[in-house]
Amino acid sequence: MTDVLALANVESSYGPIRAIRGVSLTVKKGQIATVLGSNGAGKTTILKTISGILDPTKGTVTFKGEDITAKDPALIVQRGLSHVPEGREVFPLLSVHDNLLMGAYTRKDRDGVARDIETVYGYFPILRERAKQDAGLLSGGQQQMLAISRALMAAPEVMLLDEPSLGLSPRLTREIFEIVIRINRERGTTLLLVEQNANMALNVADHGYVLENGRIVMEDSCERLREKDDIKEFYLGMKESGVRGERRWKKKKTWR
Structure with a gap:
């Protein structure tokens, strides 16, 4: 599969605050990719930077081999990239x-x-x-x-989805994600998904990135990410029991 979307060393800021720092990622044609991270990690900023809502201060965004960095959002939509924002709008x-x-x-x-x-x-x-x-x-x-x-x-050839499960019941979340999978399979639409429901995201996506404090700290296939201890502990709720687990939870996360 060829890369349809790529970010190379991208940084974006809100005034003096750098929201994402040196982010590089790729999404392959026909793939569902996901970005995981806690609130404030910079996930939404990545999508806004791709779709032209926010101009990066550094780096490049490439779509179908064309540099779309800081292009007008309407032009990016015409090129075949749509953005479903957080909060529906x-x-x-x-x-x-x-x-x-x-x-x-x-x-x-x-x-x-x-x-x-x-x-x-x-x-x-x-x-x-x-x-x-x-x-x-x-x-x-x-x-x-x-x-x-x-x-x-x-x-669109590529669709950006920002927190589609936000505020929804588990039943509605399942319904939404079932349709997301159908859109990918039936229409061949490539999807980049930002989602706090890590369990759901890892189950539907092919490849995942973990974002912490504006930086990509881990990437792998979702199948392998689900088996990593840090993902289980911090994103899937499978914390270690006992004093050792309590101590690790309070420490700054160290990614394997």
Whole structure:
């Protein structure tokens, strides 16, 4: 598989605060990759930097072999990369149907847009039922479905997903991730997933990166990451018992 998305030594800041430091990662075509990390580690900053919302202070972002570093977000969407932001950010005063059309605003193929609307209604039938309803009146889970569907309406080759399970029940989280897997398998869409639910992320993704204090500290296939003691302890809740485990939990994490 070829690399479709790559970051090379990328740094991004919010004012004087460096949020990510020297981040390098690659995502292969057709793959689901995930970035794990605690709150404030810099996961969302990585996605914002890729999609052009935040300009990096250093490094390069490459998409399909083209340097898209600090390009206009609309241009990046036209190139085939969509971003589902944390917190959904649907257009609350627009209907569900109009939100979907907003996702397709860069497209000129009306027939293709109509087909893709039917496709996303197939993924999330509740959206068909609520098509004329204002998006702001949807439940949190339905808004997440709409946010994913709106991103799909741009017909992306790569989709960035930021915390899709945030605030959702376990049942809804499973439903969302089942559709994420279908999107990857049926449409061939490459996915870069940021997710605090490490167990779910490692189960659906192919390759994973662990981010701590803005730096990548570990990467491997998700199958191998699940077996690493540090991942089990700090991300999957499988802490060691007894005094030794308590002592290790309080210490600064040392990655093997």
